[in-house]
Amino acid sequence: MKETTKFAAYCRNLTEMLNEEREHADALAAALRDVIAALDYPDHGAPSPVARTVAAGLEALDDHARRLALFACREHEGGSMFGHLIEKPVLVRSHLGGTYLGLLLAAYEDGTLRLRARRLWSWTGALDSTVLAVEGPAGGKIGAECEILLRPAAQVIEVIAATDVAMAAVALVPTWSR
Numbered sequence: 001m002k003e004t005t006k007f008a009a010y011c012r013n014l015t016e017m018l019n020e021e022r023e024h025a026d027a028l029a030a031a032l033r034d035v036i037a038a039l040d041y042p043d044h045g046a047p048s049p050v051a052r053t054v055a056a057g058l059e060a061l062d063d064h065a066r067r068l069a070l071f072a073c074r075e076h077e078g079g080s081m082f083g084h085l086i087e088k089p090v091l092v093r094s095h096l097g098g099t100y101l102g103l104l105l106a107a108y109e110d111g112t113l114r115l116r117a118r119r120l121w122s123w124t125g126a127l128d129s130t131v132l133a134v135e136g137p138a139g140g141k142i143g144a145e146c147e148i149l150l151r152p153a154a155q156v157i158e159v160i161a162a163t164d165v166a167m168a169a170v171a172l173v174p175t176w177s178r
Contacts, residue, residue, distance in 0.1 A: 082107035082159055089162035091133035092117070095155035099129065100148060101136070101162060101170045111152035113159070118170055119143040125169075133160040136169025141176040 082090075082104060090104045092113060102117020125138025150156060 082113065085159065085161060089164065089167045090115070090117075091129055091158075091160045091162045091166070092150065093129050093157045093160075094150055095157055097148075097150050097154035097156075099132075100150075101132070101166060102145065102148075104159070105147070111156070113150045113156065115148045115150065116145060117148055118145050118175075119148075120170075121176065129158065129160060133162040133166055135163075136166035137173055138169070139173055142170065142173045144175045 085104045086107065087103060087105070089102065092100045092104075092115060094100075099120045100115055100117040101120060102115050104113065105116055106114040108114075119142070120132070120137065121141040121143065123132065123137035123140030123142065125140075126132035126135055
């Protein structure tokens with residue numbers, strides 16, 4: 001059986017499992033809301049301590065459902081939370097590896113990122129990484145484009161979807177050399 005067929009079957013099974021869990025979670029949430037309504041102090045207008053505790057449990061349940069949905073999306077998109085950014089421009093900032101602007105070629109489940117990008121040693125024109133991802137650099141010390149493999153040890157801090165404007169701007173900056 002091909003790997004893509006296995007992966008598609010895995011995604012279908014995971015989706016079915018998550019749908020079943022979501023149905024159970026929705027039923028539990030409805031029951032807990034009824035409990036909260038029954039425990040509210042009718043005379044004071046404020047929820048009882050038990051009702052507040054149950055409400056906090058509902059928030060935690062919603063948070064768990066969001067995490068399950070994120071997990072499902074990560075698995076569906078190719079095993080990484082960055083799967084939706086594959087073959088799209090990104091700005092990657094890492095603690096040990098520096099800052100890169102280019103295309104995300106692959107993102108692996110272990111946290112490794114493969115890019116075709118330029119390393120930005122320093123830049124002008126953008127005050128922070130968000131502006132850099134939107135507008136690109138006006139100049140600076142920017143290395144040549146190459147394929148880069150950032151392993152988890154590089155401690156990626158952020159991955160920001162970049163714009164075509166930023167990509168065009170970085171392409172205009174000459175390659176820095178000594």
